[in-house]
Amino acid sequence: MEPVTGFILSRQQRDRRDGIELTYWVSTDQGPREVRVPGQEAVFFVRLREVERVADALQGLEDWRLEERPLRDLTGEPVAALYCRSLKRLRQVTECLAAAGVALLEEDIRPVDRYLMERFIQGGVEVQWFRDGQPRLKAADYRPRLRMLSIDLETTLSADRILSIGLQAAGYGRVLLCGQGENRDWLEFVADEKALLQRFLEEVEAFDPDIFIGWNVIDFDVRVLEQRARALGLKLRLGRDTEPAQLVRSGQGKSFVRLGGRLVIDGIDTLRGATWQFESFSLEFVARELLGRGKLIDHVDARGAEIQRLYREDPVALARYNLEDCALVQEIFERAQLLHFLVERCRLTGLPLDKVGGSAAAFDNQYLPRLHRSGYVAAEYASGLTGLSIPGGFVMDSQPGLYRQVLVLDFKSLYPSIIRTFCVDPCGLAEGLREGADPDDLVPGFNGAIFARSRSILPSIIERLWQARDEAKRERNAPLSQAIKIIMNSFYGVLGSNLCRFYDQRLSGSITLRGHEILNRTRDEIERQFGYRVIYGDTDSVFVWLGDDCSDDEAHKAGEALALHLNDWWRRQLEQRFGLPSFLEIQYESHFRRFLMPRMRHSEKGSKKRYAGLRRQADGGDELVFKGLENVRTDWTPLARRVQQELYERVFRGQPFEAFIRATVDEVLAGRRDGELVYRKRLRRPLDQYQRNRPPQVQAALKAEQALFREGRRSPYRAGSRVEYLITVNGPEPLEFHGSPIDYQHYIDRQLKPVVDTLLPFLGQDFDSLVAPQLGLF
Incomplete structure (x- = not known):
């Protein structure tokens, strides 16, 4: 052949x-x-x-x-x-x-x-x-052209019967629906559920997809299909062979489907794997964020009951809703280039397209064959040296204040750069500690680690990935660039995890402790050579205050000069100290015209991993940036997040803010901001596991369950479910069933005051002094 x-x-x-x-x-x-x-x-x-x-x-x-x-x-x-x-x-x-x-x-x-x-x-x-x-x-070097088919089921509330199945792809869309009605070119009515499943399998065979996609498609759609097929005496042959689909749960608790010649890929897992972040990964939320539209249903929060009503009263509307859900998933995959990302990840690491996570497996695929060719096999899992005191990423003590003209200098992919520069590597460690190793070939690490530069494997893997990423950036291949970034950054996590076969704290310590040294020495050189003040540092970045009197143009030139000097300085340092070429690269990353480094609550010390600033953009404009503050935390109310956004905008731009704060307090007390007072928090475990400590979201969910039980409805709350609730004079109450008056003083004390007083003390003011007259009126 x-x-x-x-x-x-x-x-x-x-x-x-x-x-x-x-x-x-x-x-x-x-x-x-x-x-x-x-x-x-x-x-x-x-x-x-x-x-x-x-x-x-x-x-x-x-x-x-x-x-x-x-x-x-x-x-x-x-x-x-x-x-x-x-x-x-x-x-x-x-x-x-x-x-x-x-x-x-x-x-x-x-x-x-x-x-x-x-x-x-x-x-x-x-x-x-x-x-x-x-x-x-x-x-071989080959890029595939793969056919995706988006599928979605609509079922009864207990998922004990399938009502309809939607199928959608580019140029193709179809809904199969149990019941009687007039068929259309996109809608087919079938007599019963068994006929529905048989027609679904026929449509799959005719379309012949390579990949099924969906939203929670494995744990819901495929699981329900398998359960209903088994109950009806059918084989769920979704693959290209004659074998029925197999649902498998991995040791890490992730579900996947084994099919011959086809894959099932979930949209939620793939977005997370590609490092997309959303407040909620519901299809409605993600679709509105990425596509600007959501589901074809009026009552999204009560969609289960609405689906049942539509099935009884307007099955064609249900079919349209079903097909639109399929289309939303298909368009999200296209907009976020998720399939492109998975293909590029596979081409780089050999991971199957449907593999969820897989950092350790990706490492093994690249490392083990090279290790074998060096004459070694891997040790048993987590058998390396342990018990050492290994710190995480370096975080400097911050110097709190409200500043002008702050620069951020960032080491490009610091941990991969350290691995590449200092030859941090399992095989290199074995060879470096071997008796009779050539002293001229050795690179010192930390905690007794010594690496043989000529026998290290990982630096060459990183070099190949680094070159591929630079090429991807030149070609504007964003999915490939993102895949490479994730892979390179995962190497430290793999070596530092006791779930990895190469786990040895001399490896992880030689990375993090070298990172500490690099940031400390970088800070010292900036302050010694330039006289600027480094007010903060975090893992791979230093924050440099140039002084409030510096102009924007001077700040920009200073950032470029700092990066140029530091890169040259590190090259000379590594050559003189170790005889090593430097792959460290520091970049002038950001320029903040205004910058806040807040204090820790109830302390004069500066906070860590929390700041805000007005960042200058390339076109001369600016944008407001928050890190770790309430504005970017979904467990704070919309009220707190909006007020923080508007307050910081006003202060950073030199605009008056006092009247805004007072007006906001008046509106809250008058009940005109009730829609912004909803807390949205997730359950970390099933409700019945909360026995001794029941946080507000748990209390609200338990009250909601009681109300739903009285109405004959099932509880929607599971581990991971999001609970929406208000704080009332009678404690937390679920949004859907709250009846007590809202405790407005709680929101003033616990939501408004903290976000305002993060900033105002640096201006010589505070929340209580500003709003005391208003509060006295109520």
């Missing part, structure tokens, strides 16, 4: 008589292709000194073998490879060895993943066939 180039969609493994069969569905220019790799073995490693214990523990088991390999673990001990001819035997072997206390190395890597990883196949693949029909896979 002719070679085929494509992109791996799905991967599966199963036992066959001749060994483990690996199945890859590949998207190609000629359509989807199934590629089966038969006769494979699973492999992991044990230390050579434990082979006798291995043989004793596995007595009576067949279809496994040990083979000595020219490999060592990261402590330098030789290892042997243990091969199993079936997945079933692999499970039995690992269970027996774990029970016998034998250390297992890389035993958790699935054969279907290892096969690709060891061949550096990251999405793109070329498939060639030998004369005997056996395939050979190798890495």
Whole structure:
């Protein structure tokens, strides 16, 4: 057969008589292709000194073998490879060895993943066939054209019956609805729920998507489809093979769907993975933020009951609502370029498109094959040195005040830069601590760490990613640039997590402590060389006050001069101290015309990770920026956030503000701001788990449950649910059922006063003095 180039969609493994069969569905220019790799073995490693214990523990088991390999673990001990001819035997072997206390190395890597990883196949693949029909896979550069199909179910309130199913893609839209009515080109009525599911499967087969997308699509839509299909005696064959869909929950509690040749990707998880942030990830909220429109329903907050009413009274309107939900998801994916992001992430790391999270897996995919070629295998999970005092990112003590002309200098990707510059690396650490290592090849770390620069692997991975990101920026490929940024920044998190196989506090400490040193020495050089005052520093940034008398143009020139000097200074320092090239790059990132560094509440000390400023933009204009203050925290009321926004605007721009504060207090007390007094907070766990401590949102949710029970309605509250409530004279009450008078004094004391008094004391004023006359009138 002719070679085929494509992109791996799905991967599966199963036992066959001749060994483990690996199945890859590949998207190609000629359509989807199934590629089966038969006769494979699973492999992991044990230390050579434990082979006798291995043989004793596995007595009576067949279809496994040990083979000595020219490999060592990261402590330098030789290892042997243990091969199993079936997945079933692999499970039995690992269970027996774990029970016998034998250390297992890389035993958790699935054969279907290892096969690709060891061949550096990251999405793109070329498939060639030998004369005997056996395939050979190798890495290829290929960007796929994938077909997405957005699906959405409407169900009864208890989800024990599906009312309609919407399907939507570019140039295609259809709703299947249980009941009787006149069919349209986009709407088809079917007799019953079983017929609905059968028609859905027929539509899927006809459209032939590569990817299903939706909103909470796995934990709701696919789960309901699977449950209802099982109840009705149907097989939910959503894949390109004949196997029914399998819902699987990972060890981290995430759900995913196994299909042959197709994937199911959730919009919420993908947005979060691409670091999008919203106050709420409800479809209504995200759609309005990104698309400027929301659901086709009048009562979004009570949509469950409204859907039931529409099904009874106006099924065509329900079908339109169903299809619009599908369209919203499709357009969100397009607007946020989510599929592009997932494809680029896969091309960089080899992670499957539907993988949620996966920082450790992405690290393994890139690192392990290179580690093996260096003669090492990874250690068992979290077996490195621990018990050390390792700080997190550096945060300087801030100097509170209301300033003019503050610059922010930011180290570009500081932690990846430290890894690259100082050769921080698991293999480099093993080689650096090895007896007889070349002293001229060594780079000191912290807590006794020493790295061999010539044997370090991670710096070259970062260099490749760095170059790719620079190229992505030149090409304005935002999804690729974002994918690379997330991957590079995850390396420290992986090395610093005890869930990682390379966890060793000498690695994480050599990154964070070097970061502390870099920021402290940067501050000292700025103050020594230029005489400016550094008023704050956080992880990878320093905040430099130039003095209130400095002009905008002078500030801009000072920022460029500081960056130029510091980069040159660090190059000279690293060459002189370590003989190392510097990959540290400090940038003049922001210029604040006005800047507030607030105090901690009830203290004279400066706060951390909280500030606000009027930032100058490239066009000469400015924008108000908040970090960590109430304006950007969703657990504060809209009243507090709006007042803070308007107050800071007025103060930073030199406008009067006293009358605004007084008028706001009057409006609150007069009941004219009730719509801005709603708290919106999430439940961290199920309601019945709150026994001793019941915060306001829990109290409100319990009251709402009682009211709903009296009305014969189900409680909507689960872990993660958002509760909307007001503080009344009788305590917290749910917004939907509140009847007591609002406690306006609470909002003045707990919402207005704190946000106002974060700023006013720096102007010689305070909230109580400004509003005392008003309060005395009520």
